[in-house]
Amino acid sequence: MRKTIMLTIAMGIVFTSGVYAKDTLERVDAYLRPDFKVEVNGKSVKDATPLIYEGSSYLPFKSIGELLGATVSWDEDKKVIKLAMPVQTQPETGTGTTSPSTGGNAGAGTGTGTGTGTSTPAPIDPPKVEVPEQITLDTPIRYNFVHENKSYPTLTNLYKGTVYMRWKDIKDIPINVGTPKLSKEKLTEEQYVHVDLIKPYWSDRVKGDLNPYAIIEGGGTISESKLKALNDYFGTYETGLTIKPMEAENEYEVLTQGTDKWFVTYKLRFWQQSDGKWNVSNIGWKSYPKETTTP
Numbered sequence: 001m002r003k004t005i006m007l008t009i010a011m012g013i014v015f016t017s018g019v020y021a022k023d024t025l026e027r028v029d030a031y032l033r034p035d036f037k038v039e040v041n042g043k044s045v046k047d048a049t050p051l052i053y054e055g056s057s058y059l060p061f062k063s064i065g066e067l068l069g070a071t072v073s074w075d076e077d078k079k080v081i082k083l084a085m086p087v088q089t090q091p092e093t094g095t096g097t098t099s100p101s102t103g104g105n106a107g108a109g110t111g112t113g114t115g116t117g118t119s120t121p122a123p124i125d126p127p128k129v130e131v132p133e134q135i136t137l138d139t140p141i142r143y144n145f146v147h148e149n150k151s152y153p154t155l156t157n158l159y160k161g162t163v164y165m166r167w168k169d170i171k172d173i174p175i176n177v178g179t180p181k182l183s184k185e186k187l188t189e190e191q192y193v194h195v196d197l198i199k200p201y202w203s204d205r206v207k208g209d210l211n212p213y214a215i216i217e218g219g220g221t222i223s224e225s226k227l228k229a230l231n232d233y234f235g236t237y238e239t240g241l242t243i244k245p246m247e248a249e250n251e252y253e254v255l256t257q258g259t260d261k262w263f264v265t266y267k268l269r270f271w272q273q274s275d276g277k278w279n280v281s282n283i284g285w286k287s288y289p290k291e292t293t294t295p
Contacts, residue, residue: 013178014177023244025093025103029162029241030051030052030058030210031051031052032049032050032051032052033049033050033051034049036049036050036120038050039184040058040162045060048060057143064164071083071084071203072084072094073074075085081131106160114138116160119245124178124200125200125212126178126180127196127197127200129187129194129196129197131181131182131183131197132183133182133183134182134183134184134185134186135157135159135160135164135183135184135185135186135192136159136185136186136187136291137157137159137185137186137187137188137257137263137290138157138158138159138160138290139156139157139158139159140156140157140158141155141156141157141158141210142155142207142210142211142213142214142215142239142241143155143156143165143208143210143211144209144210144211145206145207145208146173146206146207146208146225147173147174147175147205147207148205149208152170152173153164153169153171153211153215153216153239154169154170154208154215155169155215155242156165156195157185157192162194163194163195164183164192164193164194164195165192165198166183166190166191166192167182167190167191167192167193168191169194169215170198173206175201175202175205176201176271177197177198177201178201180193180194180197181197186291187263187288188255213227213228213230213231213240214227214230214240214241214242214243214254215241215242215243216242216243216244217242217244218242218244218245220245220247222243222252225276225277225278226278227243227269229270229277229278229279229280230243230254230268230280233268233280234256236259237258237259238256238257238258238259239256239257239258240254240255240256241254241255241256241257242254242255246267248269250269250270250271251267251268251269251270251283252267252268252270253265253266253267253268254266257290260290261290262283262288262289262290263288263289263290264286264287264288265285265286265287265289266282266284266285266289267283267284267285268281268282268283269281269283273293
């Protein structure tokens with residue numbers, strides 16, 4: 001095909017330039033072969049009778065060029081025929097491995113993709129990891145993953161030295177991660193997924209960092225001023241992990257962990273001062289002792 005293109009270009013230049021520069025015109029003996037058919041990628045080229053000269057085939061420059069996806073143009077001033085081939089997208093590759101941790105970035109895996117436009121990832125063989133049926137909240141971390149400029153707050157949990165991510169948060173990220181085996185967390189009875197079962201699918205398409213505020217439950221929105229007031233309310237003694245709106249206006253259920261490692265579920269009421277700032281008051285709570293996870 002490359003030879004055909006080059007021959008087409010050469011023949012087009014010979015015939016076109018001869019019209020405008022008679023001093024360079026050279027007479028040749030060639031033969032038209034109307035019995036020859038021309039196809040490009042299975043498509044028949046109409047009005048393209050090949051011209052045979054010294055054993056080589058010459059074809060209409062414009063017809064062949066456009067069938068190959070090229071743009072053919074003529075520069076009248078410079079007497080130049082121009083051929084612009086479409087730009088080919090290079091195969092995409094992605095590497096890197098990091099896991100969520102306090103104070104560090106996270107979110108890459110390993111993977112490759114090839115193609116033009118949207119890449120098609122190579123088949124992924126998930127790693128073989130031991131996944132427990134049940135885990136407990138040990139060292140929960142508020143995290144924020146970013147995919148295609150959209151944020152996905154995620155509650156993660158460091159359990160026996162391994163990072164587990166809350167499954168309902170991970171499912172919101174529009175990347176197919178298959179059907180990994182999940183672990184149930186004892187306190188909240190929520191499902192968590194082992195980080196190594198997710199990283200290969202994410203490759204370098206997902207980045208992450210710590211989330212400064214409690215993760216909002218139920219897909220709703222809460223103003224940043226309220227979330228900041230919640231942080232101020234707990235101060236350095238407790239950390240608000242998740243916050244969920246209750247039926248009454250400005251009342252929320254908040255899961256926290258204190259410096260003593262115990263977990264507490266609070267029922268809190270927010271009320272606004274005359275200057276617009278929010279205050280928080282406690283209207284109920286339930287505590288859960290932290291269970292040891294030492295093997």
